[in-house]
Amino acid sequence: MYSQTPSSLNALPVATARATIADVAREAGVSKATVSRFLNHRETLLTKDIATRVELAIAALSYSPSPMAQALKRGRSRLIGLVVADVTNPFSVAVLRGAEKACQESGYLLMLFNLGNDSRRESDAIAALSAYQVDGFILNTLGRDAKAAAQAALHGKPVVLVDRRHQGMQADFVSLDNAGAVRLVASHLVEGGYRELLFISEPIKNISSREEREAAFRSFISESAPSAPGLQGRTFENTVNDTQALDKALRDLRLRAGKRLAAVVSSNAVMTLRVVAAMARLGWQFGVDVGFVGFDDTEWSPYIGPGLSTIVQPTDELGRIAAGCLIERLKGAALPPRQILLSGRLVVRGSSVHNVA
Amino acid sequence: MYSQTPSSLNALPVATARATIADVAREAGVSKATVSRFLNHRETLLTKDIATRVELAIAALSYSPSPMAQALKRGRSRLIGLVVADVTNPFSVAVLRGAEKACQESGYLLMLFNLGNDSRRESDAIAALSAYQVDGFILNTLGRDAKAAAQAALHGKPVVLVDRRHQGMQADFVSLDNAGAVRLVASHLVEGGYRELLFISEPIKNISSREEREAAFRSFISESAPSAPGLQGRTFENTVNDTQALDKALRDLRLRAGKRLAAVVSSNAVMTLRVVAAMARLGWQFGVDVGFVGFDDTEWSPYIGPGLSTIVQPTDELGRIAAGCLIERLKGAALPPRQILLSGRLVVRGSSVHNVA
DNA sequence: TTGTAAGCGTTATCAA
DNA sequence: TTGATAACGCTTACAA
Numbered sequence: 001m002y003s004q005t006p007s008s009l010n011a012l013p014v015a016t017a018r019a020t021i022a023d024v025a026r027e028a029g030v031s032k033a034t035v036s037r038f039l040n041h042r043e044t045l046l047t048k049d050i051a052t053r054v055e056l057a058i059a060a061l062s063y064s065p066s067p068m069a070q071a072l073k074r075g076r077s078r079l080i081g082l083v084v085a086d087v088t089n090p091f092s093v094a095v096l097r098g099a100e101k102a103c104q105e106s107g108y109l110l111m112l113f114n115l116g117n118d119s120r121r122e123s124d125a126i127a128a129l130s131a132y133q134v135d136g137f138i139l140n141t142l143g144r145d146a147k148a149a150a151q152a153a154l155h156g157k158p159v160v161l162v163d164r165r166h167q168g169m170q171a172d173f174v175s176l177d178n179a180g181a182v183r184l185v186a187s188h189l190v191e192g193g194y195r196e197l198l199f200i201s202e203p204i205k206n207i208s209s210r211e212e213r214e215a216a217f218r219s220f221i222s223e224s225a226p227s228a229p230g231l232q233g234r235t236f237e238n239t240v241n242d243t244q245a246l247d248k249a250l251r252d253l254r255l256r257a258g259k260r261l262a263a264v265v266s267s268n269a270v271m272t273l274r275v276v277a278a279m280a281r282l283g284w285q286f287g288v289d290v291g292f293v294g295f296d297d298t299e300w301s302p303y304i305g306p307g308l309s310t311i312v313q314p315t316d317e318l319g320r321i322a323a324g325c326l327i328e329r330l331k332g333a334a335l336p337p338r339q340i341l342l343s344g345r346l347v348v349r350g351s352s353v354h355n356v357a
Numbered sequence: 358m359y360s361q362t363p364s365s366l367n368a369l370p371v372a373t374a375r376a377t378i379a380d381v382a383r384e385a386g387v388s389k390a391t392v393s394r395f396l397n398h399r400e401t402l403l404t405k406d407i408a409t410r411v412e413l414a415i416a417a418l419s420y421s422p423s424p425m426a427q428a429l430k431r432g433r434s435r436l437i438g439l440v441v442a443d444v445t446n447p448f449s450v451a452v453l454r455g456a457e458k459a460c461q462e463s464g465y466l467l468m469l470f471n472l473g474n475d476s477r478r479e480s481d482a483i484a485a486l487s488a489y490q491v492d493g494f495i496l497n498t499l500g501r502d503a504k505a506a507a508q509a510a511l512h513g514k515p516v517v518l519v520d521r522r523h524q525g526m527q528a529d530f531v532s533l534d535n536a537g538a539v540r541l542v543a544s545h546l547v548e549g550g551y552r553e554l555l556f557i558s559e560p561i562k563n564i565s566s567r568e569e570r571e572a573a574f575r576s577f578i579s580e581s582a583p584s585a586p587g588l589q590g591r592t593f594e595n596t597v598n599d600t601q602a603l604d605k606a607l608r609d610l611r612l613r614a615g616k617r618l619a620a621v622v623s624s625n626a627v628m629t630l631r632v633v634a635a636m637a638r639l640g641w642q643f644g645v646d647v648g649f650v651g652f653d654d655t656e657w658s659p660y661i662g663p664g665l666s667t668i669v670q671p672t673d674e675l676g677r678i679a680a681g682c683l684i685e686r687l688k689g690a691a692l693p694p695r696q697i698l699l700s701g702r703l704v705v706r707g708s709s710v711h712n713v714a
Numbered sequence: 715t716t717g718t719a720a721g722c723g724t725t726a727t728c729a730a
Numbered sequence: 731t732t733g734a735t736a737a738c739g740c741t742t743a744c745a746a
Contacts, residue, residue, distance in 0.1 A: 018512070020723055031733045036725055047731065067488050068434070069723035071425050072738050079489075087454050097444045100471045109485060112469045114457045128466060132436075133425050155375070276660050300657040303633050377739055388717045393741055404715065426739035429722050 019061035028057035039065060071133050080108050080326060081129030082138045083122070085164075087114045090269050091296055091315060092140055095162055098319020099138055106327050108135075115141060130155055136326045138162060139171075158329040160322045165208040172325045174318055174340045178209055181311045181344035182216035182265075185293045188309075188346055189263045190228050193354060194291045196257035197221065197233040198249065200275060201267035204237055213267050213295070230260055238274065246278045254290065261354055263291030269298055276304055286351035293352050295344075306350025314342045376418035385414035396422060428490050437465050437683060438486030439495045440479070442521075444471045447626050448653055448672060449497055452519055455676020456495055463684050465492075472498060487512055493683045495519060496528075515686040517679045522565040529682045531675055531697045535566055538668045538701035539573035539622075542650045545666075545703055546620045547585050550711060551648045553614035554578065554590040555606065557632065558624035561594055570624050570652070587617055595631065603635045611647065618711055620648030626655055633661055643708035650709050652701075663707020671699045 025032045030050060038046060038054040057063075071077035080103055084092040096112075103110050111134055113125040122141055129137065140162040159171040189197060199217040204210040214235050221233035234256075236249045253262050266272040272294035279286060286292050286305040294301075297310040321340055329335070382389045387407060394403060395411040414420075428434035437460055441449040453469075460467050468491055470482040479498055486494065497519040516528040546554060556574040561567040571592050578590035591613075593606045610619050623629040629651035636643060643649050643662040651658075654667040678697055686692070 018723095021725095022723080032724080033726085033733060033735090034731090037732085040725080050732080064484075064488060066429075066490070066723055068425055068429050068490050069738090070725080072423075072429055072722090072740090073724045073726085075738080077425070087450060087457065093444060093450055097471065097473075100444065100469065101473065104470075109489065110469050112457065112467050113461075114454065116454075116458070127421070131421055131424050132466065133423070273656055276657075280660060298657070299630055300633075300655070300661070303637060304657070304660050375739095378741095379739075389740080390717060390719095390742080391715090394716085397741080407716080423739055426722090427741080429724090429738090430740050430742090432722080 018066070019063040021063070021065065023061055024054065024057045024063045027061060028053045030054060075133070076135050076330075077133040078108050079111055079132060079134045080136055080138060080323065081111050081113065081126075081132075081134035082140075083113045083115065083125045083129070084140050085115050086117045090298055091163070091313065094313075094315030095140060095319040095322070098316040098321075099323040100319070101316075102320045102323035102327070106323075108323075108327065130157070135330050136160070138322050138326060139166075140164060141166075158326055160326045162318060162322045163209050170337050172322075172329075172338045172340070174322045174325065175209065175342070176311075176313050176318070177341040177343050178212040179216040180341075181295070181346075182213055183220055184344065184346045185265055185295075185311060186217060186220045186224070186233075188348065189265070189291060189293060189352060190224060190231060192263075192291065192352060193261050194263040194352075195228070195230045195232065195260035196253060196262045197231075197265060198253045198262070199233065199235040199265045199267065200246070200249065200271055201235065201237055202271055203239055210267060217265065232256065238271065243274075243278065243281070246274060247281060250275075250278055250282060250284075250290070261291060263293070263352065266292070266294035269294070269296035272296065272298075272308065272310075276308075279305075287353055287355045291352045291354060293346070297347060301347075302349060304351075306353075306355070309349045309352035310347050311344040312347055313344055317342055375423070376420040378420070378422065380418055381411065381414045381420045384418060385410045387411060432490070433492050433687075434490040435465050436468055436489060436491045437493055437495060437680065438468050438470065438483075438489075438491035439497075440470045440472065440482045440486070441497050442472050443474045447655055448520070448670065451670075451672030452497060452676040452679070455673040455678075456680040457676070458673075459677045459680035459684070463680075465680075465684065487514070492687050493517070495679050495683060496523075497521060498523075515683055517683045519675060519679045520566050527694050529679075529686075529695045529697070531679045531682065532566065532699070533668075533670050533675070534698040534700050535569040536573040537698075538652070538670075538703075539570055540577055541701065541703045542622055542652075542668060543574060543577045543581070543590075545705065546622070546648060546650060546709060547581060547588060549620075549648065549709060550618050551620035551709075552585070552587045552589065552617035553610060553619040554588075554622060555610045555619070556590065556592040556622045556624065557603075557606070557628055558592065558594055559628055560596055567624060574622065589613065595628065600631075600635065600638070603631060604638060607632075607635055607639060607641075607647070618648060619646075620650070620709065623649070623651035626651070626653035629653065629655075629658075629665065629667075633665075636662075644710055644712045648709045648711060650703070654704060658704075659706060661708075663710075663712070666706045666709035667704050668701040669704055670701055674699055 021032050021035050024035045034050060035054055038051060067078060082096065082099060084096060086092055100110050111129055111132060113129055115121050115125060136158040138160050141164060161171050161173045163175050165173055199214060201210050201214055204214060217233065217235060221231065225231050238246045264275060266275050284290060293309040295311045297312040301308040301310050378389050378392050381392045391407060392411055395408060424435060439453065439456060441453060443449055457467050468486055468489060470486055472478050472482060493515040495517050498521060518528050518530045520532050522530055543554065556571060558567050558571055561571060574590065574592060578588065582588050595603045621632060623632050641647060650666040652668045654669040658665040658667050
């Protein structure tokens with residue numbers, strides 16, 4: 001504070017242009033080519049004497065090469081394009097976080113494009129990112145417009161899909177083991193005595209993760225019915241503002257259940273919040289009136305009612321691995337498309353433990 | 358589905374290089390300069406005949422100019438660097454969302470750098486982004502390392518600060534009106550009969566928004582003491598894992614309050630969650646044992662206990678305006694540094710309405 | 715009104 | 731081992 005006199009505040013140094021490779025060459029008394037060699041093939045092909053001269057010049061001018069120029073020349077940018085369906089969704093953000101970390105560690109920078117759940121922008125996103133010569137894509141998109149995603153591949157850039165598959169696309173795919181997680185949830189509820197289950201999802205519309213979860217739920221019910229007498233299960237798709245339908249679905253659930261215990265399985269955090277709101281409207285309590293398990297653990301899950309039981313997705317891992325896969329390919333690995341499924345973890349809290357009180 | 362035969366899946370077209378301006382020129386039978394003119398000064402300086410020929414060629418080759426090459430030549434990249442303190446913080450994400458939207462609308466792309474609350478990376482972030490020739494910066498950073506931020510200015514790039522000021526930096530600043538919001542919160546509590554208040558913040562360490570909120574709280578207490586008999590207020594800084602200190606602070610609060618009503622003001626969403634956890638540990642209820650208002654509204658606020666009263670920050674606006682300010686300057690506006698403060702809105706829920714039950 | 719050519723900051727190919 | 735020089739894809743004097 002003391003050292004910051006008013007004059008030092010105003011007299012900001014005039015914008016001083018970045019040093020270029022030519023400046024360094026001049027300073028060191030060598031050619032640009034030599035500087036470039038120092039940068040890229042330091043150990044080989046260089047006299048010690050010259051190397052140190054270049055090194056000094058670089059330090060003196062605090063030079064660092066322009067990634068833009070490098071990109072233009074090399075055709076590679078050390079940029080990774082990340083397209084997310086919706087930055088508002090905590091899942092997307094968590095993945096973003098993991099991916100960003102992995103990229104930073106490998107010296108890549110992330111260019112972000114948010115779709116805001118507008119699937120029409122999907123091809124815009126890929127086009128824009130592609131124009132900036134991103135070296136590869138991480139896509140957590142809507143999955144409707146397979147063609148758009150394919151474009152990326154057409155430009156020969158590697159792609160990693162997170163959470164949502166694209167039909168007919170040859171790409172690495174990183175995701176939660178949805179089927180396994182559903183089994184975890186459903187068998188926990190059945191063991192806890194719940195017999196009338198309702199799986200609630202956002203509109204499924206071809207989104208692979210939603211399809212997989214719903215399908216796994218259906219299979220579980222039909223497979224388990226023999227060994228769990230009285231077990232029934234249904235699925236329900238709820239659109240964003242249709243609170244009436246949601247309330248009705250919950251009431252119907254209890255009606256169907258009769259004396260049996262009823263439970264809800266929510267397919268993601270967004271849906272969970274809607275169910276929480278519905279429960280408040282109905283004046284029902286988790287664990288008393290209905291059991292509950294939701295996909296996606298959030299920081300607030302423990303504090304809603306008796307605590308919400310959830311499936312924890314390894315989101316950070318998902319992001320890291322997605323970025324890792326991509327970077328591996330960028331380093332030249334020519335592997336066949338991989339599918340990496342990570343297991344979810346069930347966290348049991350009060351909402352899925354029946355409580356008569 | 359039917360049209361996707363196995364062969365069409367495998368026989369992906371070979372990576373076909375992007376068309377360049379030279380390709381277009383050849384196709385149209387004109388010079389590169391002409392194509393460039395069509396791109397940049399379409400209306401002026403061009404014969405109708407030639408213009409259409411170029412237009413056709415562009416369409417035929419589905420050409421779009423390389424932003425990298427343009428950036429290299431022009432020195433401008435249509436890229437905006439966004440540095441956030443912590444992508445995990447819902448506030449940062451919300452701002453990010455607003456900024457991203459505004460950028461997209463103006464044809465800018467966002468390069469993201471997350472500090473993960475590690476202040477040492479602040480200068481790395483700015484250096485990395487700056488190397489990619491971003492045209493400007495949106496900074497929501499830790500505010501410790503004023504020099505790092507200043508570097509950005511030194512390269513002559515405009516900067517917008519969000520939520521956190523940097524000492525001695527000439528830059529636009531966009532933020533919540535912290536003082537006003539604190540007054541809103543505190544007077545609401547006092548009017549509700551609360552007389553022993555505790556302001557709980559994450560460690561303040563020079564972070565301007567935290568300082569401002571705490572200072573405003575202190576002034577409010579001393580200004581209002583005369584007109585509100587028995588009014589007392591303290592402030593408390595809680596570090597991330599120190600649950601013991603937090604629990605003690607809450608117990609002491611009620612001890613001090615005696616028969617008077619006690620209330621907590623939490624300085625952001627992260628802190629709110631810790632208070633929620635502490636209340637659970639203590640077995641206390643919001644609105645009964647202590648009153649509560651927290652900064653930052655979250656989707657889950659309504660569903661914790663009787664609902665948490667909160668200050669809603671216009672986060673989307675903050676992001677939009679930040680990006681807007683920047684883009685305005687990028688268009689050439691040479692204004693003095695502006696300070697834009699947006700008002701918060703108080704949402705009253707059960708936690709700040711005393712309930713004897 | 716259009717074309718030629720130089721240059722943005724790199725890297726890579728050739729000679730020396 | 732080092733240095734010219736051409737190219738990457740674009741814009742912009744300057745000429746025509």
